[in-house]
Amino acid sequence: MRTQPSVEVGTEWGIVSARQAGRELAKEVGFNNVDQARIATAISELARNIYLYTENGVIELEVVEKDALKGMKIIARDDGPGIENIRDVMEDGYSSSGGLGAGLPGVKRLLDEFDIESELGNGTVISTIKWLR
Amino acid sequence: MHSSVIDYIHQRKTHYITKWKEDLTQLVFQQEGLSDDLTEDITNEMIDLVFDGLFSEEHEQEERLRRFADRLSHYGLPLSDYIRGLQSMRQTVKSDLDAQYSEGQVAAFEAWLDELISKLVDAGAKTQERVIDLQNVALKEMSAPLIPVFDRISVMPLIGTIDTKRAQQIMENLLEGIIEFRTQVVLIDITGVPVVDTMVAQHIIKVSKAVGLVGSKCIIVGIRPEIAQTIVNLGIDLSKFSTTSNLKEGVETALAITQREITPLSTS
Numbered sequence: 001m002r003t004q005p006s007v008e009v010g011t012e013w014g015i016v017s018a019r020q021a022g023r024e025l026a027k028e029v030g031f032n033n034v035d036q037a038r039i040a041t042a043i044s045e046l047a048r049n050i051y052l053y054t055e056n057g058v059i060e061l062e063v064v065e066k067d068a069l070k071g072m073k074i075i076a077r078d079d080g081p082g083i084e085n086i087r088d089v090m091e092d093g094y095s096s097s098g099g100l101g102a103g104l105p106g107v108k109r110l111l112d113e114f115d116i117e118s119e120l121g122n123g124t125v126i127s128t129i130k131w132l133r
Numbered sequence: 134m135h136s137s138v139i140d141y142i143h144q145r146k147t148h149y150i151t152k153w154k155e156d157l158t159q160l161v162f163q164q165e166g167l168s169d170d171l172t173e174d175i176t177n178e179m180i181d182l183v184f185d186g187l188f189s190e191e192h193e194q195e196e197r198l199r200r201f202a203d204r205l206s207h208y209g210l211p212l213s214d215y216i217r218g219l220q221s222m223r224q225t226v227k228s229d230l231d232a233q234y235s236e237g238q239v240a241a242f243e244a245w246l247d248e249l250i251s252k253l254v255d256a257g258a259k260t261q262e263r264v265i266d267l268q269n270v271a272l273k274e275m276s277a278p279l280i281p282v283f284d285r286i287s288v289m290p291l292i293g294t295i296d297t298k299r300a301q302q303i304m305e306n307l308l309e310g311i312i313e314f315r316t317q318v319v320l321i322d323i324t325g326v327p328v329v330d331t332m333v334a335q336h337i338i339k340v341s342k343a344v345g346l347v348g349s350k351c352i353i354v355g356i357r358p359e360i361a362q363t364i365v366n367l368g369i370d371l372s373k374f375s376t377t378s379n380l381k382e383g384v385e386t387a388l389a390i391t392q393r394e395i396t397p398l399s400t401s
């Protein structure tokens with residue numbers, strides 16, 4: 001298992017470098033064009049949420065293996081305000097910022113595994129995996 | 134620094150200059166394609182910077198440093214050569230002073246020179262920042278051009294990442310250009326946009342609506358197959374908006390909307 005250095009998302013440029021790092025790793029792992037685009041888009045959503053709703057956060061990328069499967073793990077970790085009602089934010093169209101509200105439900109559909117843990121006042125950790133097939 | 138030290142340095146000025154010119158010239162000559170005259174100029178300027186610095190006011194010195202840093206950057210000369218030059222200068226003067234003055238006074242001279250070096254580095258960094266700012270402005274100016282291609286038809290090719298600032302620029306350029314060129318159909322080409330996430334999609338939707346409000350029609354062209362897939366995954370519905378897969382089809386659609394078409398000339 002190889003861990004990439006995490007990418008800080010402090011500015012909009014942080015979003016760009018996070019998804020660039022993600023795309024590179026995805027290419028290395030062997031994902032096809034469409035999956036590379038899915039991974040880059042998912043990272044973009046997670047990173048933009050960190051940029052918009054928190055002060056500080058990182059995107060961590062990791063290559064994972066399970067049985068004969070190889071995949072890429074993307075973790076978005078922040079110490080922001082947390083999410084009060086996870087069911088709400090996973091609903092298509094829910095947005096507190098006048099956005100489309102498609103980000104989080106979209107990430108879940110773009111990738112294969114999606115897990116969200118959040119504590120009010122303590123931040124949010126979103127763990128996702130895309131498997132290579 | 135004690136005034137007698139300054140006086141002493143002043144007295145020995147010619148000696149230092151001769152010695153230092155040798156050192157500096159070597160450094161500057163390492164740069165290819167620099168004329169002798171220019172080398173001489175820059176060397177003299179550097180020497181003035183140090184010696185006048187000893188006798189002039191603080192703010193004058195800052196202005197001088199800034200101009201000097203600008204010139205180095207203009208000629209593409211690395212600051213590090215000059216810092217090395219200043220270090221060699223420090224050695225020359227220090228060994229000279231050591232024989233005459235107390236440790237404290239020599240230290241005061243060194244502190245002064247250190248200060249000059251860090252100011253030079255600051256000035257160099259500021260110059261770099263200004264260059265980057267200018268490049269950003271230049272980039273911004275060409276980041277979202279609206280190009281009239283036929284009567285009443287314009288194209289806006291978007292290449293690269295779309296951030297908040299650029300999104301704003303796209304909207305402004307589009308609405309202004311539509312009026313200016315009397316555009317009836319505008320083709321927004323996103324072939325060169327690497328990632329279409331919800332923020333970019335939302336912006337495209339906003340732009341389409343705004344274009345509609347000023348009485349024109351917007352066609353999104355260049356949606357690559359993988360982008361089409363991610364848009365669907367995100368659950369974004371672009372079916373209400375005109376899209377074509379490439380610019381050629383977009384132009385044909387735009388011509389049809391404005392009741393024209395391209396036909397080959399009949400050969401008689």
Ligand SMILES: Nc1ncnc2c1ncn2[C@@H]1O[C@H](COP(=O)(O)OP(=O)(O)OP(=O)(O)O)[C@@H](O)[C@H]1O
Nearest residue numbers: 049053082089095096097099100101102103104331
């Ligand atoms: N890291 C986070 N910390 C705190 N709140 C968050 C975080 N990420 C998302 N949220 C909340 O969840 C809501 C839904 O997020 P989601 O990304 O799905 O939509 P959005 O960001 O509002 O719009 P968009 O469609 O542009 O992504 C946000 O409006 C925000 O209130």
Ligand SMILES: [Mg+2]
Nearest residue numbers: 045049103104
């Ligand atoms: Mg979002």
